[in-house]
Amino acid sequence: MLTVTNLRKEFSSVIAVDRVSFEVGRGEIFGLLGPNGAGKTTTIRMALNILQPDGGEIRYDGERFSEKTRNIIGYLPEERGLYKKSKVFDTILYFAQLRGMNAGAARAVAYRWLHRFSLLEHRERKVEELSKGNQQKVQFICALIHDPVLVILDEPFSGLDPVNQILFKDVFMELKQAGKAVVYSTHQMDQAERLSDTLCLIDHGRVVLSGSVRNIKKRYGKNSVHIEFDGNGAFMDSLPGVRRAIMYEHSAELELGDGVAGNALLGEIVGRVEVRKFELLEPSLQSIFIQVVGMPDNGKRGVFAREVNVK
Amino acid sequence: MTKALVVAKWEYLEKVKSKAFLIGLLVTPVLMLVMGLLPTLLACQEDETTKVIGVIDRTGEIAGPLAARLQNQYKLSNGNLRYLLRPIAVGDDMDFEEAKAEGDTKVLMDEIEGLCIINPSLLGDSLIEYRSKNVADLRTTGRIEESVRAIMLEKKVAALGLQPTVLQELKVNLDVRTVRLSSEGEEESGFTKVFFTAYVFLMMLFFLIFTSGQLLVRSVIEEKSSRIVETLVSSCSPTELMSGKILGLSGLGLTQMGFWALIGAALSLRLGFDFASADQALLLVVYFVLGYLFYAAVFIALGSPVTTEQEAQQISSYLVIFLVLPIALAIPAMQNPNALWIKVLTYVPFFTPTMMALRIPIAMPSVVEVVTTVLIMVAAIYGGMLVAGRIFRVAILATGKRATLAEMVRWARTA
Numbered sequence: 046m047l048t049v050t051n052l053r054k055e056f057s058s059v060i061a062v063d064r065v066s067f068e069v070g071r072g073e074i075f076g077l078l079g080p081n082g083a084g085k086t087t088t089i090r091m092a093l094n095i096l097q098p099d100g101g102e103i104r105y106d107g108e109r110f111s112e113k114t115r116n117i118i119g120y121l122p123e124e125r126g127l128y129k130k131s132k133v134f135d136t137i138l139y140f141a142q143l144r145g146m147n148a149g150a151a152r153a154v155a156y157r158w159l160h161r162f163s164l165l166e167h168r169e170r171k172v173e174e175l176s177k178g179n180q181q182k183v184q185f186i187c188a189l190i191h192d193p194v195l196v197i198l199d200e201p202f203s204g205l206d207p208v209n210q211i212l213f214k215d216v217f218m219e220l221k222q223a224g225k226a227v228v229y230s231t232h233q234m235d236q237a238e239r240l241s242d243t244l245c246l247i248d249h250g251r252v253v254l255s256g257s258v259r260n261i262k263k264r265y266g267k268n269s270v271h272i273e274f275d276g277n278g279a280f281m282d283s284l285p286g287v288r289r290a291i292m293y294e295h296s297a298e299l300e301l302g303d304g305v306a307g308n309a310l311l312g313e314i315v316g317r318v319e320v321r322k323f324e325l326l327e328p329s330l331q332s333i334f335i336q337v338v339g340m341p342d343n344g345k346r347g348v349f350a351r352e353v354n355v356k
Numbered sequence: 357m358t359k360a361l362v363v364a365k366w367e368y369l370e371k372v373k374s375k376a377f378l379i380g381l382l383v384t385p386v387l388m389l390v391m392g393l394l395p396t397l398l399a400c401q402e403d404e405t406t407k408v409i410g411v412i413d414r415t416g417e418i419a420g421p422l423a424a425r426l427q428n429q430y431k432l433s434n435g436n437l438r439y440l441l442r443p444i445a446v447g448d449d450m451d452f453e454e455a456k457a458e459g460d461t462k463v464l465m466d467e468i469e470g471l472c473i474i475n476p477s478l479l480g481d482s483l484i485e486y487r488s489k490n491v492a493d494l495r496t497t498g499r500i501e502e503s504v505r506a507i508m509l510e511k512k513v514a515a516l517g518l519q520p521t522v523l524q525e526l527k528v529n530l531d532v533r534t535v536r537l538s539s540e541g542e543e544e545s546g547f548t549k550v551f552f553t554a555y556v557f558l559m560m561l562f563f564l565i566f567t568s569g570q571l572l573v574r575s576v577i578e579e580k581s582s583r584i585v586e587t588l589v590s591s592c593s594p595t596e597l598m599s600g601k602i603l604g605l606s607g608l609g610l611t612q613m614g615f616w617a618l619i620g621a622a623l624s625l626r627l628g629f630d631f632a633s634a635d636q637a638l639l640l641v642v643y644f645v646l647g648y649l650f651y652a653a654v655f656i657a658l659g660s661p662v663t664t665e666q667e668a669q670q671i672s673s674y675l676v677i678f679l680v681l682p683i684a685l686a687i688p689a690m691q692n693p694n695a696l697w698i699k700v701l702t703y704v705p706f707f708t709p710t711m712m713a714l715r716i717p718i719a720m721p722s723v724v725e726v727v728t729t730v731l732i733m734v735a736a737i738y739g740g741m742l743v744a745g746r747i748f749r750v751a752i753l754a755t756g757k758r759a760t761l762a763e764m765v766r767w768a769r770t771a
Contacts, residue, residue: 090586093586093589094589095586095589095590115590115591115592116591118590120586120587120590120591122583122584122586122587123583125582126583126584126586126587127584128370128582128584129582131370135369135370140587142359142362143362143363143588143591143592144591145359187587
């Protein structure tokens with residue numbers, strides 16, 4: 046459905062997107078990952094014809110962007126993309142008509158979506174009177190109401206409570222089953238891991254990792270250990286045979302060196318902390334990402350630094 | 357093009373439904389009426405109490421007739437005297453300084469409203485001095501002056517040995533009637549008519565451009581800061597978006613102005629103002645539409661790169677100059693509508709509509725001039741819209757990051 050080849054974009058001497066290529070087919074959920082400022086949003090804007098690339102090509106079912114393309118794309122911008130003073134229902138109808146729907150058809154579909162997202166009683170309220178989560182739902186409806194073939198969502202899960210996250214996830218699955226191509230960006234690795242069929246990891250404008258989730262994990266082997274414990278586990282990152290460690294307060298993810306057995310490691314640990322869980326596992330995307338990109342410079346990279354205490 | 361209509365409808369309905377629009381619609385004419393009429397009404401309001409004015413007459417000949425004259429000529433609505441003259445010192449044997457001090461004290465103590473000193477002058481004319489806490493009471497001083505003048509005139513007539521009735525005979529009343537000549541015949545015309553036609557035209561153009569222009573800039577700012585613009589531009593082309601906005605917001609401006617024009621027309625009919633004739637009006641409408649479209653292009657070109665309200669205000673104030681300048685030029689233009697500089701300005705798109713608004717009611721410009729200026733305007737609008745559209749396309753997406761020239765060129769090409 047969407048083919049991106051060698052995409053490039055510069056902003057006053059900063060290369061925001063550098064030779065990015067990927068492909069998204071119908072019935073596929075494609076996760077665009079990377080830290081803030083990696084170039085995800087810029088890539089998405091070019092895919093939407095909002096920005097013009099400085100190089101490379103974007104094709105939609107093999108064709109260039111045209112007026113026709115506008116009506117088959119659905120877009121959810123990263124928060125705030127609604128008129129605050131306008132009514133919910135009017136807003137949805139407006140965006141539907143802008144995507145080429147007629148008002149009558151849009152009305153019927155809008156009712157269905159509002160009902161599904163339990164927003165029906167809010168339909169005559171102004172957008173600004175809604176909670177952030179509900180506003181996000183309205184945006185979601187605006188992006189999907191015209192039944193687009195290609196759905197592009199920029200950080201769709203930000204600001205959502207767990208219940209609504211599940212709601213969104215269900216819609217994702219339905220879109221996939223209906224044969225739509227779904228592209229979404231996120232910086233939450235664990236979520237991307239569970240949701241995506243294919244991934245593309247971007248850092249500093251470059252693709253550092255791409256492919257199906259299964260293949261990526263296969264490529265990076267099963268050489269990690271997940272430990273949950275009580276006590277001070279600070280020593281773990283300096284144990285022999287541990288190549289990398291991601292430390293949390295009561296858990297750790299350790300990547301082992303080649304030929305290091307999990308059992309040997311367990312022996313080292315057992316005496317020093319109270320082990321509650323010990324598991325050999327596939328490396329998480331997070332650890333793969335860190336492995337590929339390398340250490341963030343002094344933990345400056347916002348999201349990762351917050352969530353991970355890196356060696 | 358249908359998407360442009362969707363945008364137009366949205367812009368129009370969303371703004372029309374807003375409270376701010378409704379309030380502006382109703383409050384503005386009320387405010388203008390109040391501002392226009394209140395000062396006049398208040399100034400016309402007559403006092404309700406008698407004013408006591410002290411008088412020091414060093415000639416000894418004026419105070420008496422002055423008191424009589426003020427008494428006869430000016431009365432309050434309840435029949436009481438409006439002015440009461442109280443002599444403080446009369447005649448040439450007074451101690452002037454002492455009398456003046458006494459009078460001043462009385463003014464300051466509010467015993468009298470003012471002190472009128474009549475001095476004998478070298479030339480035989482009296483010199484009047486009016487001393488009061490309030491010297492802005494022009495009506496009172498004016499009446500005193502007028503009365504004293506009449507008294508002096510009478511005295512002079514008497515001194516020449518003439519009858520007082522001579523004064524009546526010497527009075528001349530003159531009324532000049534102006535008639536505007538054109539090939540269709542003659543027509544009574546006057547300054548007020550020309551001025552009002554031009555003035556109403558300019559004000560209407562001014563209001564329409566500014567209401568819709570500012571609405572446009574404001575909506576672009578909102579869409580930029582909320583990133584709605586990304587959704588918009590991914591669903592319709594910038595050209596559709598721009599034309600939709602112009603259409604919708606012009607409709608809004610027209611609604612507002614139409615409403616005000618109704619009020620204005622009703623008022624002017626009541627007050628008996630005179631407007632341009634039908635053929636003039638038709639031509640004025642043509643220039644009005646051309647002028648509006650031209651300024652819309654200018655507004656978009658200058659307004660769409662703006663990111664804050666303050667910047668938008670600044671840009672509006674620059675544009676005001678182009679519209680206010682012709683109003684300032686109205687009077688010289690009316691005195692000599694065929695002056696070269698006026699003709700030259702007529703061909704400059706920024707001024708064409710307003711200059712024509714001044715010239716048409718005075719003297720119909722030649723067909724050649726009309727055709728040429730209309731063609732120039734159409735060309736200017738076409739060029740202006742083209743440039744504005746390109747700037748708009750790039751500018752609406754420039755949030756923080758400035759669009760590069762290369763990018764602008766690329767945008768222009770992909771269009």
